[in-house]
Amino acid sequence: xxxxxxxxxxxxxxxxxxxxxxxxxxxxxxxxxxxxxxxxxxxxxxxxxxxxxxxxxxxxxxxxxxxxxxxxxxxxxxxxxxxxxxxxxxxxxxxxxxxxxxxxxxxxxxxxxxxxxxxxxxx
Numbered sequence: 597x598x599x600x601x602x603x604x605x606x607x608x609x610x611x612x613x614x615x616x617x618x619x620x621x622x623x624x625x626x627x628x629x630x631x632x633x634x635x636x637x638x639x640x641x642x643x644x645x646x647x648x649x650x651x652x653x654x655x656x657x658x659x660x661x662x663x664x665x666x667x668x669x670x671x672x673x674x675x676x677x678x679x680x681x682x683x684x685x686x687x688x689x690x691x692x693x694x695x696x697x698x699x700x701x702x703x704x705x706x707x708x709x710x711x712x713x714x715x716x717x718x719x
Contacts, residue, residue, distance in 0.1 A: 599698035600625040600715075603635060603643075603690070611693045614706040618695075623715060625695070634687035637680045643694055644680070646702040651679055653704055654691055661689040 600618070602625040604611035618625055628635070635643065644654055652671055656662055667689070671679065683690050695703045695711075703710055 601628060601696040602626070603628045603630050603692065603694040603696070605629065605631050605687070605692050608692055610706050614693045614695065614711070617706070617708065617711055618715060621715065630687035630690050630692055630694075632687070634684055634690065637677070637684040640680050640683050640690075641676075643696060643702050646696070646700050647694075647704050649704055651676060654683060654694075655679075656689055656691045659688050661686050665689070 600623055602611070602615060602618070604615065604627060606629060615625065615627075640654065644651055647653070655667060655671065657668070662668070665682065665686075667682075674682075691704050693704075693706060695714075697703075697714060701714055703714055
């Protein structure tokens, strides 16, 4: 599937599993390193809106940046713009991987059942 983009962190085991799953089914995604080049606030907004998920689901709740920034307590009162600006400023704060497929479908994280429904094997 051309046009498939995976926003990932190269050292992330979940990202590696997602990439391996996609590649085993004939998909060759374009990779974007979330830490080296985090998406802009506008891009993150577009990804979030396309995902259909609550904004909190874009946060890597198990990461050091989340804990150090006090996001467990801050997120409930943060505005959308504040939350998206924080994500754009620190790629380690972003839940990964984020997969953007042609047609606007966006998946956050890696659940094999979700990927199977969204990305049928290439022929």
